Amino acid sequence: YRDRVILPFYHNNKIVGWTGRKVKPGKPKYLTDAQPGYVFNLDRQTNSDKKYTIVVEGQFDAIAIDGVAIMHNEPNEVQCARINSLAREVIVVPDRDRAGSKILKSAVENNWSVSLPPWEDDIKDVADAVCRYGRLYTLATILHYKIRGEIKINLIKYIQGDLRKLNLIFNLISNKESLNLETLNNLNDLFEKKLAEFIGVKHLITVNSGSSAN
Numbered sequence: 001y002r003d004r005v006i007l008p009f010y011h012n013n014k015i016v017g018w019t020g021r022k023v024k025p026g027k028p029k030y031l032t033d034a035q036p037g038y039v040f041n042l043d044r045q046t047n048s049d050k051k052y053t054i055v056v057e058g059q060f061d062a063i064a065i066d067g068v069a070i071m072h073n074e075p076n077e078v079q080c081a082r083i084n085s086l087a088r089e090v091i092v093v094p095d096r097d098r099a100g101s102k103i104l105k106s107a108v109e110n111n112w113s114v115s116l117p118p119w120e121d122d123i124k125d126v127a128d129a130v131c132r133y134g135r136l137y138t139l140a141t142i143l144h145y146k147i148r149g150e151i152k153i154n155l156i157k158y159i160q161g162d163l164r165k166l167n168l169i170f171n172l173i174s175n176k177e178s179l180n181l182e183t184l185n186n187l188n189d190l191f192e193k194k195l196a197e198f199i200g201v202k203h204l205i206t207v208n209s210g211s212s213a214n
Contacts, residue, residue, distance in 0.1 A: 001031065007059055009034050009041050019059060019071075032071070037078025040069040045086055052089040054126075055112070055141060058170040061126035063091075065139055080110055091115050091146050095125045113148040117141035190213070 004020035017034035018080050041062045053077075054067035062069035070079050073095070083090055090112040094103050097118075107114050119141070123129050129138040173195060 004031065007040075009038060009040060011038070013043065022131055022136040034071070036076060037082065038071070039079050039082050039146060040071055041066070042068050042082060042086075050088065052091055052143075053083065053086050054139075054143060055092045055093050056126050057105075058127065065092075065135060065142070067126075070103070070137070075106050080106060084110060089113060091142060093142055095104045096123060105195055108150045111148070113146040115142045115146040117145045 001020045003024045003026070004022055006018055006020050008015045009017035009019070018030070019030055019032040019034070022029050040059045043066060044066065054065055056061075056062050056065075056067050056069050057071070059069045059071065061067070068083065073171060075083070090110070092103055092107045092112050092114050094114070094116070096116075103171055104114060106112070117129070117138075119134070123132060126138065126142075129141075133141075192205065197205050
């Protein structure tokens with residue numbers, strides 16, 4: 001454990017494991033001793049009056065926003081059960097890479113929300129976002145850009161590389177925000193193309209519910 005930051009794992013106020021993260025170049029990046037169903041930082045959520053719990057992959061992401069971490073890119077059944085036992089809204093924030101999309105399946109199965117804020121392209125995860133924007137702004141964007149529903153989440157999983165643009169479209173649809181016409185047209189082309197591929201048709205045209213739809 002030389003040159004590592006050690007994080008203790010608590011359960012019912014007792015240490016039940018730990019992880020050591022390398023602070024200098026070298027591998028492995030993490031050395032961890034924990035039970036397979038452990039959820040990092042869950043103890044801090046159980047006696048809280050929060051309306052939601054944010055689920056992330058890494059422990060440092062969880063510490064940055066006082067959420068919980070599954071320590072993988074896909075939770076197991078025990079972890080899902082423990083998170084659901086909190087009986088509140090769950091918001092998943094995947095890491096911003098292709099591996100991060102694996103957690104979206106669990107979000108659908110457990111009726112969790114998913115949030116993919118349009119942070120800058122070099123932001124890899126929640127901890128990066130907090131370092132760049134601060135904790136308050138990061139939390140505000142997570143809550144603002146959350147979505148729920150099997151179709152929306154599965155479409156996000158399908159598109160993967162275009163997550164930022166797609167989530168902005170969903171936000172516009174859900175919240176009816178104003179956006180200039182040029183930007184909306186650029187996003188709409190991508191949305192129509194990917195949605196057509198997803199549902200298995202050659203062409204798809206989206207229209208609003210006003211007079212232009214008649």
